[in-house]
Amino acid sequence: MSKQVVVLASGNPGKLRELEQLLGPQGLSLRPQSHWDTPEADENASTFLENALIKARNAAAHTGHAAIADDSGLVVPALGGRPGIRSARFSAEGTDAANNQHLLSELAALPDASRAAYFYCAMVFVDHAGDPAPLVTSAAWHGEILTAPRGDNGFGYDPLFFVPEKNCASAELAPAVKNDISHRGRAVRALRDALRARTGRES
DSSP, X not given: OOOEEEEESOOOHHHHHHHHHHHGGGTEEEEEGGGGTOOOOOOOOSSHHHHHHHHHHHHHHHHSSXXXXXXXXXXXXXXXXXXXXXXXXXXSSOOHHHHHHHXXXXXXXXXXXXXXXXXXXXXXXXXXXXXXXXXXXXXXEEEEEOSSOOOSSSOTTGGGEEETTTTEEGGGSOHHHHHHHSHHHHHHHHHHHHHHHSTTOOO
């Protein structure tokens, strides 16, 4: 049986690799929206979930395929929840290195602040752009912000995110281990289970 083409509403290669590993065995052929020259969605909402829905519907509308989108970010309570929904654009440059440095600078300005933080992921699957009943899952991954980057794996804030149960940074974890415990990994597995439960989508 041929796999169902599903559009990933993202151009992030690290995110695509993670989701392919988790959803490929479910009979889904995951392809980035750039294959269809899909314009970026206007993420103008104030929550992760709302932005994920905007991205999924935009990708489905421009490609004619089912779509998956997630909106994920790092939440640091001591910074009032920032970077939050602006995690990818936290610094003026918007690169991973610049975002990480900006985060360190912000926390350095609050020397007595707690370095507790968590990654949050809201994930959405729509059958089509007007799907009235999208599948929605979410998960959080708690840890702390390090004072300097560690590790070469992952992307985004992974080098600064300390995982207490593994006693290392997220960027020091093997991809399979990260997928097993991360916010996105758990949200994707919940989505996989929801897809299995939906009529006609059992693997």
